[in-house]
Ligand SMILES: C=CC1=C(C)c2cc3[nH]c(cc4nc(cc5[nH]c(cc1n2)c(C)c5CCC(=O)O)C(CCC(=O)O)=C4C)c(C)c3C=C
């Protein structure tokens with residue numbers, strides 16, 4: 001058998017034209033693992049309400065962060081893929097869950113290179129129904145339909161992997177060297193609280209409270225909230241941060257349902273009102289900088305902080321294509337590629 005890797009990230013619109021943004025948001029928000037209500041209700045909500053106003057607003061936000069080469073998330077994912085490809089012995093294809101290049105085209109690219117054993121690699125450190133799970137489910141559907149001879153292995157969430165923690169901690173340490181910050185906020189993308197119950201409770205009994213989610217436990221394999229706290233705890237331990245010098249919050253909520261708390265915008269505001277003048281912020285749920293880090297945090301977050309008297313707002317970039325991260329990914333892939341193929345009787 002011949003091995004290859006499919007790196008999968010979220011995806012971006014083709015351009016900042018509201019029509020392209022609308023097409024992208026339609027695919028994204030009509031995913032039953034993102035807006036997890038019955039099809040008729042999702043259609044009413046997304047196509048009847050959200051898509052009437054959101055594309056224009058989102059397009060304006062994308063215009064503020066768009067690069068000459070395209071969407072930062074896309075460009076940074078392509079750079080990552082090219083660098084990893086250079087270091088590894090097996091072909092590496094890149095795909096996006098929404099938009100282009102699609103997962104189907106990524107699998108086709110690998111098949112054209114003779115690959116029949118694929119490592120599906122969702123580029124998300126923490127497991128969520130709306131990220132890792134939706135990628136794996138779609139990839140499997142496509143495999144059955146279009147690539148029945150392929151075999152898949154997938155990379156599990158690496159939120160507590162020592163290599164990932166080291167790289168993330170080093171990237172924070174590097175950016176904050178010489179920066180005299182008072183508080184470091186770990187801001188993760190939020191999800192509706194309901195998603196945690198659905199994807200975790202039946203499998204590992206998350207109690208959805210801080211005591212439960214802040215206790216390291218192998219049973220929390222599918223609890224996004226727990227995994228966010230665990231990444232934070234391990235990075236803080238690595239960096240030797242004192243308990244009152246950092247905290248966790250969740251950003252980017254959409255709609256009126258309760259999402260994971262505390263919310264990032266309110267936390268930034270509260271910290272400023274309580275007298276914090278120098279705030280640093282890191283966004284470990286994203287491996288590539290994107291709209292949510294470059295606009296929502298670096299622009300909107302900064303504005304909120306300054307409005308309540310904050311003075312210095314330092315944003316730690318995502319891992320992007322930093323060399324230490326590329327080397328870790330290449331090593332994980334090579335370790336998998338060197339494993340012997342399992343024989344049928346094993
Ligand atoms: C950990 C990663 C992410 C989770 C979990 C997630 C959940 C989630 N997101 C929405 C709605 C939107 N997200 C949007 C942008 C966006 N989301 C992620 C990652 C996660 N989303 C990224 C990386 C991005 C940026 C993409 C880019 O092109 O840079 C958007 C679009 C922008 C906007 O209009 O705000 C929406 C909408 C929901 C409902 C959700 C639910 C679990």
Ligand SMILES: [Fe+2]
Nearest residue numbers: 206212213226
């Ligand atoms: Fe939990």
Ligand SMILES: [Fe+2]
Nearest residue numbers: 189190252292
């Ligand atoms: Fe999102």
